[in-house]
Amino acid sequence: MLNNSDELTRGGDNAAWQARKDAATPRGVGVMCGFYAARARNAELWDIEGRRFIDFGSGIAVLNTGHCHPRVMQAVERQLKSFTHTAYQVVPYTSYVELAERLNRAAPGRHSKKTAFFTTGAEAVENAIKIARSATGRSGVIAFSGGFHGRTMMGMALTGKVSPYKLSFGPLPGEVFHVPFPSALHEVSVDDSLAALQQVFLCDIDPKRVAAIIFEPVQGEGGFNPAPAPFVAALRHVCDEHGILLVADEIQTGFARTGRMFAMHHFEEEADLMTVAKSLAGGLPLSGVVGRAEVMDGAAPGGLGGTYAGNPLSIAAAHAVLDVIEEEELAARAMVLGNLLRSKLQGLMPRVPSMADVRGLGSMVAAEFFNPATGMPDATFALRVQRSALQRGLILLICGVHSNVIRFLYPLTIEHEVFEEALGILESALLDADPH
Known part of the structure; x- marks a missing residue:
């Protein structure tokens, strides 16, 4: 029997919903996160258990103007x-x-x-x-x-x-x-x-x-x-x-x-x-x-x-x-934010030997990772960075033919203080993930 109560559709715990998801939907729809969205505003998202995340994925580049822009x-x-x-x-x-x-x-x-x-x-x-x-x-x-x-x-x-x-x-x-x-x-x-x-x-x-x-x-x-x-x-x-x-x-x-x-x-x-x-x-x-x-x-x-x-x-x-x-002059804002991110990542490269390249136009920025010992693309390292960031409350997406690239797709409307907070999380995730 269908039940449309607010308690069932808007609350609960993530583990319970994960079990229901696995039973009701096919595995072919791959899902990155194990938590469920409850609400979002601009570059921030909260799950059904009340945890806050900074969204550097923007629904895969969909939210240049942020979650729920009033206009x-x-x-x-x-x-x-x-x-x-x-x-x-x-x-x-x-x-x-x-x-x-x-x-x-x-x-x-x-x-x-x-x-x-x-x-x-x-x-x-x-x-x-x-x-x-x-x-x-x-x-x-x-x-x-x-x-x-x-x-x-x-x-x-x-x-x-x-x-x-x-x-x-x-x-x-x-x-x-x-x-x-x-x-x-x-x-x-x-x-x-x-x-x-x-x-x-x-x-x-x-x-x-x-x-x-x-x-x-x-x-x-x-x-x-x-x-x-x-x-x-x-x-x-x-x-x-x-x-x-x-x-x-x-x-x-x-x-x-x-x-x-x-x-x-x-x-x-x-x-x-x-x-x-x-x-x-x-x-x-x-x-x-x-x-x-x-x-x-x-x-x-x-x-x-x-x-x-x-x-x-x-x-x-x-x-x-x-x-x-x-x-809101978002094209110019994209350049400002992208320059800040590239500068941050490039400054970290000497401390993160696995980071082989930082590239992109405006705020379409990515970092690619290679294993310094083998010289080969390192998908495992990219995944470690992504998971570490997610544990700290930052959503990142992976891409690349070898799945060894992290791309950054924050809303261009992100508040400066939230952006700086995210860069701090990113630095910790990068340094923690690199064993060298």
């Missing part, structure tokens, strides 16, 4: 009183059109743009590939090692990491080819990557059959690897030479995280299509594809959309998010 909450509440759903393809609403206009203006590029909204980041990627194939009449797609583009079938095919994303889920869609992503630490140069791309053209697919090259300006799950400027310039040149569309996956990099509204603002080159999601709507599900108007119009009417695509509550939240980013 976002008010916007959703106003929309809630009007209507919650009509299906935009059935009965449209003006807020959708207005948000598309705002993103068309905000996105990089001097060309005329159009925007379509969806629900999840994977959905945005799927639709970007659909649009590219429809606009070009081609089917091939090239992606990169270490890239992450979602858990749908096409998303998995594009993603450049097998475990855990592709295990036991094949066969995956065909005509997707992978090229190594540049990484100085892993001894893959820009020239190496471009040579591999040419090898794909020679051995696997005629470039005239390639619809799109999709890449992340800063790889997310792959380890927060920024794309070198010469690499982006070369990709643009290759795409122009062969009539290929360049797709920038900005799902994790967007909305002020890198110190600019979008990571592509750091480059002179322009993408033809751009995917967005995560921090677009402050925690509500919303994604989109922004692109050249003529490319976006490649799909026939009815070819794009979704029942919940561009939900009015999420659209209202997104308008508020864009207001907050502008009014």
